[in-house]
């Protein structure tokens with residue numbers, strides 16, 4: 529536990545330092561002629577996120593330090609028995625926690641705002657409004673944190689303010705959405721893979737936003753607090769919107785990194801499997817939440833069984849869709865090896881980095897799809913196999929990704945060449961096999977038993 533706290537503090541400190549780095553770069557190191565009104569919207573979105581991270585992360589450092597003090601030096605900031613308050617912890621945590629949501633979400637807006645004009649073949653609709661909208665979101669994200677505490681003993685007199693402020697954040701958000709709609713309007717749209725991901729972001733964020741408006745309403749929140757509806761809302765924003773934008777961005781900028789387009793057909797398979805799997809899982813969980821199923825509980829009422837099975841099937845689809853991503857990671861790495869053999873050793877760094885990113889994305893998605901496992905895995909021999917193998921696979925996958933970080937670092941430093949690529953080849957062999965084994969065991973472990981369940 530203490531090492532978790534220290535890790536959190538270190539990550540938060542890293543966040544502060546890197547956001548200062550980004551802000552200083554944008555302020556002082558712009559190319560000549562790069563005036564404020566010409567900065568790409570992606571960069572504006574990262575500026576907003578960097579300001580949020582710069583200001584919010586210190587709060588996390590402070591609150592985690594206080595927890596550390598409570599645990600190690602017998603202080604009592606959050607311990608009620610000696611006059612501290614756990615409610616204080618919740619407040620401090622969410623003072624960081626709500627802006628943090630936008631540290632993820634606003635750059636996703638930026639990615640989508642870059643993709644839409646290209647594939648709608650029209651300039652962005654009202655650039656200035658998009659910048660103002662994103663800054664508005666960043667500013668207002670500071671005044672809403674107590675919507676997480678409506679049911680945690682908040683002073684009832686404060687509730688209307690936080691209800692109102694939360695609902696008001698949909699105004700700057702709508703401005704950015706109008707930019708997106710305006711850009712699409714009468715455009716000659718090409719449905720490429722990045723465009724599909726950008727449009728999916730649009731839909732998923734809308735779902736997350738709408739459910740957010742309902743949850744910010746105090747009486748509704750009283751009913752839905754701690755239910756699966758909240759969990760689904762959270763996933764629509766952080767996974768449906770942010771991660772989908774991340775994938776779209778990867779497909780969009782890949783050719784710029786490597787000079788090669790990614791395979792459109794595989795990309796589209798990846799997209800449709802993920803999107804259908806994602807929405808099938810979480811739309812079902814919204815409904816299950818409305819029917820009263822609480823979070824963090826393994827068992828549920830018998831009448832919710834069908835809905836839970838449906839959610840599980842879609843969660844599996846989501847996982848399978850992202851095996852495509854893992855396969856792409858192997859493929860990208862393989863291309864890198866070919867380029868090296870052709871005598872372009874400098875290219876391996878770009879390929880290796882992208883293979884790494886795809887691997888991280890696939891691992892994250894696989895982990896997410898396992899959150900809603902369809903079995904009562906706590907008992908019996910199957911449970912042991914399920915947990916044992918999942919952990920072994922997860923550990924091996926994570927270890928490989930860590931190794932890949934080292935490999936990428938060395939390749940960026942230019943330490944590999946056509947004559948000196950034994951390590952590159954050895955890892956390629958290993959990575960290919962691991963992906964194959966992962967795909968097979970995922971099918972055996974998570975899909976086949978499920979088909980025999982009913």
Ligand SMILES: [Cu+2]
Nearest residue numbers: 626673675676
């Ligand atoms: Cu919030």
